[in-house]
Amino acid sequence: MTEPEVPQSDDVVARVLASAETRASGYALFRSGSAQALQGETSTGEHDGEQQDREDRNALRRVPSLSTELEDVTEVEYRQLRLENVVLIGLYTQGTVADAENSMRELAALAETAGATVLDGLMQRRAKPDASTYLGKGKAEELAGIVQAMGADTVIADTELAPSQRRALEDVVKVKVIDRTAVILDIFSQHAKSREGKAQVELAQLEYLLPRLRGWGDSMSRQAGGQVGGAGAGMGSRGPGETKIELDRRRIHTRMSRLRKQILEMKPAREAKRANRKRNAVPSVAIVGYTNAGKSSLLNRITRAGVLVDNSLFATLDATVRKSTTADGRLYTLTDTVGFVRNLPHQLVEAFRSTLEEVADADVIVHVVDASHPDPVSQLATVRDVIGEVGARDIPELVVFNKSDLIADDDRLVLRGLQPRAIFVSAHSGEGIEELLAAIAEILPSPQIELDLLIPYERGDLIALLHDQGRVLSTVYAETGSQVKALVTPEIQAQFTPFLSVPAARS
Template structure:
């Protein structure tokens, strides 16, 4: 069977004949539904080149933080459901992840299968083809668009003869590059160790050596012990390190909880900015508050949450929290390790779900983010969809999003378009205050005047000879402290 290979610049290449197709099991009940027009024989036994995945060199050198040697990688994906366009979009996202990690993408290939091969992910024949492609391109790494089992990882490496990593390991590597705070670094290390623990394996005899016992004395002086293999020793050390990291993170979470409780006590509404990675969340935070948060055209540029104050057009104060971005198939280890950080989302009064309007498949991003909301218990929190990057979006896609999400707000954090409408929408979605008060505060109670400005919504303010006259909406707790200064409503 001939396999047509299309180069990344769009020109067709005449490829050699592919390996003969494996015999198809025609017994009744064997993949009947899948074979009935869904999986053609040619699709199931061919690797398909995905166009546009080659990394241009200038795209890499413009990014300052990539100081390490660029790895040359080949991407491989297996798609079992959905359309070919869905599979291509997933591999394009893997390309962005690889470039963010500092890799040079040489090739991208997909294969249609009913399910990933349990032994080598792509099947032994396609793994041999992949080995030939790795040799011809000079790649030193293969990245698989999925999470590989330890056995799949080992067997695929044995065939292709270069390093193989999966999507989860790639995302963990990006997190490790971008972590800056002590808490962020601890969270990433915990996630990496959780992923590594079941994947420890010996390299030849390196991890299978056993320390000599007191009887045999094979290890010599100082090495006689209980007879642990090096693999067992490494597992024990990793478990000890993970326990220490969990203790550290639990202590760090206390400070975050204190700050969050202080905001709850003062009843300042909390708004969390969440969404897909690289959707423009940090840019939107900067546009709304002037926070000056790092903005970078790279996936997972933000790992440490940032909280800033903002005000609605009618003067109500609220907090805005910038959170880590989500991605399809977000590794479970990361969700667990970053649970304390994601509490900024679960404890919010309102979630600004930022969507990349310039992405070719924004609805898939929305579904992936909502899946993470369900995992962290944030599904019941009020959600306001914000379609960002409308200045670069496809008008047809925008019309589809308007039809599907009529209450969504369209903005451009880059140009500032739609930001005023977004602030009005936030004001309408925030919890309402219960008490309207009219008070005359003495000049020695400037602390209360300041709290009314921070926590309430001022309707009128006047400085008189006796003090500051305020007419405002305030939270119930603050209203109780103002009761002794209440005057007649004007």
């Protein structure tokens, strides 16, 4: 195949290096300034704890001017990966230019989180993607010119490309082409820490890779089987006839089966902890939201959990559970969950279904939205779609607009119109935290069954349970034990049946 002709005029170079602007033809060239701002310095406070994971996370940052080649074996633990230079592409079939640009900004942030430098971007409006190269033929050739002029080594598409589209586009631009799903999977691969999280990510990667296996040259050609004719065939070439791709596919299926088995084996321990909380009637609150909405910061502000806070996408992959109490002393748990993103790969939703069970079993969902985001409506819709997929749509939802210290009063009015009952908070400044805690306490299941009990002094565990899971109205210390009047929930009522007494005496 001959090399495609690339425009070399000064006009092309000037256009590529110019600032972004909408073209008269309906195309827009995207620049990554907003995405770079997203990846700026992370501000943390005393409420964020010691942030012990930050040093490990920063050690994995990809930096320019460093080769992936190791000059000495001692560099293995400290190496940093070379930055890839990428060009973004996207097309939109409906909606506005602003919606398409927001999606491209998010893709730029994803690329930078994965460790790439975004050089430029190209958007196109089409009725539907080209079946061959995703972009139209002319636009694909224009992209090849931009890639060559900018010195890019990767092209990232703002969608999930079909394997044939990726191969055809690579043939035109002559560099590696990946899609949005591959970038998200790469980020998850870098950030997963727990054994279960790593297994879930690997499973999602293999499910994504399976239909995209491809071969190069004779090493992938079919082995001869049965009667064979032609030059170079005959004795010694007869065999089972399995291709290299089929062999790889079988190995991937085997590995996926093992990973699914491992994830199932981890499930009982998680279910045992959840069952223990249910048996003790400990209500649970799940913190969900779009990635980088500030869920971990909010958890740290309430519980000083010390969860990693980073101004990047998908900083949290492993669920974190912490205890908290209401103003009247009721115990409950707060769970920080993995963030969501638009067009979240279905492989990840399936692979992380076991983790998302924490959301489905919660008593209250705290839905955190980034108030400073240019498109909070799409964030709300995306997260609610995933909530519905895991069967948690009927659980009480409390919408919280975080980062309220970064927005103007006019923006608050707009957001208030969007969600009239929402609470505005700032995990950084502490604004609205008390209001949020009061709202959580109001929604959580409250003990309603009144009991008069005579509890022996040696059963201090029951007294502690009343304080944690019920509401003690009065206590009188008698000769044979504590006479307690309390409100309890149906879940723990049976434990106190043997200790029912006449109404407690008034002090």
